[in-house]
Amino acid sequence: MTVSNDGCFGKLYVVATPIGNLADISFRAIEVLKAVDLIAAEDTRHVKMLLNHYGITNRLISLHQHNEEKSSVNLLDKMREGQSIALVSDAGTPLLSDPGMPLVKMTKEAGLDVVPIPGACALIAALSAAGLPVTQFSFEGFLPRTSSARKTFFTERLHVAQTWVFYESCHRILTCLQDMAEILPLDRQIVIAREMTKLHETIVKISLGEALELVANNENMRKGEFVVIVDGAIVDKKDDLLTPDQEKILQILLRECSIKSAVAMATEITGARKKVLYQAALLMSQVD
Numbered sequence: 001m002t003v004s005n006d007g008c009f010g011k012l013y014v015v016a017t018p019i020g021n022l023a024d025i026s027f028r029a030i031e032v033l034k035a036v037d038l039i040a041a042e043d044t045r046h047v048k049m050l051l052n053h054y055g056i057t058n059r060l061i062s063l064h065q066h067n068e069e070k071s072s073v074n075l076l077d078k079m080r081e082g083q084s085i086a087l088v089s090d091a092g093t094p095l096l097s098d099p100g101m102p103l104v105k106m107t108k109e110a111g112l113d114v115v116p117i118p119g120a121c122a123l124i125a126a127l128s129a130a131g132l133p134v135t136q137f138s139f140e141g142f143l144p145r146t147s148s149a150r151k152t153f154f155t156e157r158l159h160v161a162q163t164w165v166f167y168e169s170c171h172r173i174l175t176c177l178q179d180m181a182e183i184l185p186l187d188r189q190i191v192i193a194r195e196m197t198k199l200h201e202t203i204v205k206i207s208l209g210e211a212l213e214l215v216a217n218n219e220n221m222r223k224g225e226f227v228v229i230v231d232g233a234i235v236d237k238k239d240d241l242l243t244p245d246q247e248k249i250l251q252i253l254l255r256e257c258s259i260k261s262a263v264a265m266a267t268e269i270t271g272a273r274k275k276v277l278y279q280a281a282l283l284m285s286q287v288d
Contacts (some may be wrong), residue, residue, distance in 0.1 A: 010037065010084040012075075013106045014100070016093040016119030020198035023051050024120045030054050032117055037083035040075055042090045042099055063087070065099045072103040079112055086117075093121045097167055124164060126193035126227035130163075131205050133232065137163040145172070147179050154183035161207050161232040168226040176228070177212045184208055189231040195224035243279055246270040250277060253282055 013032050018024040033056050038170045040063040041047040047060065075085055089098035107114050127134045143166050144150050157164055167175050173192075180184060186209030194202040202221070206214065215221045242250070249270055253262035259281045266281075267274045 008082050009112050010079040010082050011113040011115055012079060012103065013086045013115045014085065014094050014104065015086045015088050015118055016051055016070075016121065017047070017091060018086050018199075019091040019120045019122050019125070019196055022025055022050060024197055024264075025050070025054075026119050029119055030116050032042070033058060036086040038075075038078065039088060040071070040103070041088050042094075046090045047088055059087075060196065063099060067101050068099045072106050076106050076110060076112075079107065080110070091120070091122075093119065094205075096121060096123060096139075120197070122167070122193075122196045122225070122227050126191065126203070126229060127163075129166065129193070129203050130191040130226055130229045132163050132191060132229055134163060139164055140164060140166040141177040142167045142169075143172075143176060147175065150176060150179045151183055154180050157230075158183060159233045159235070161235045163232050164228060165227065165229045168228055170223050170225070173222055173226050174215050177208070177215055180230075181208055181212050184230075186212075188233075191227075191229040192221070193229065195225040196219065196227065198224070200224065230288050233251070238283065239265045242270075242272055242276060246272050246277075247280065250280060251284060254281060259285060 005108075013036060013252050014033055015027065015029050016026075033051065033054075036058065036075050039047070039051075039058050039060050041060055042062075042064050044060040044062050050056075051060075053057070061071070061075070063075070079085060087094050087096075088102060092098070094100040094102065104114055108265075123139055126167065128139065143153060186207060187207065188208045190208050190211055191203065191205045192211055192215070194200070200220070200223075204211070204214070244268070250262060250266045253265055256262075257265065261280070263274060263277045263281050266272065270277075
């Protein structure tokens, strides 16, 4: 494979690498890592194990959260000189809770090409085996470090109807579940995916209460890296319907106010959900 340098500028290749099992890398990723002029890595010592395994001897440069602003400027200059660069993280797809955003942003703003080389991702791997709805989901990255901030986070998502996912470390997985159990119902279904693709990979789908007991009593369930997937709340469809009185109040307000103001006042007067009132206001305005 020949890495393309259209014109006189190089390209940035965002390359996904294995999250555990070294076999989980694409042929295309290996070819790109061999062909580029330079590999920018979150931890050069870590990625060397992968490169050595596949006989890749390309030059490495460090790009981590403490130097990425300065290093990104340097790497952009190299691409302007015609060099192509591969960006990799310690594991998985770069930028998902990993460094790299400044470099990608600068490259795009400079009008240079950013080429994704897809592959392993702990988030997607866990979702695919979770057994929870994944047509719609939100990824929340790593949760806050303090208990109070986590409880606020869980409170904000208590009534969210779609599946939501976050990463957690071995140091906080138990306290995280304890905080979650104070806010969410104990029968809420969750999935704990631990050490994805590695020797001790574990994926369990159980209730929050059962998960808390499992992690508290099993030392192995407090080791490794975690993806936690939480089932969405059951939404009462009745909450999506306005009563005749609520509709009448909204109609009266719309005669005198903008949609935004009418919805805000109707929310306060009727207690109906703002989203439902807004959708109804849009329909009423279209009819008028």
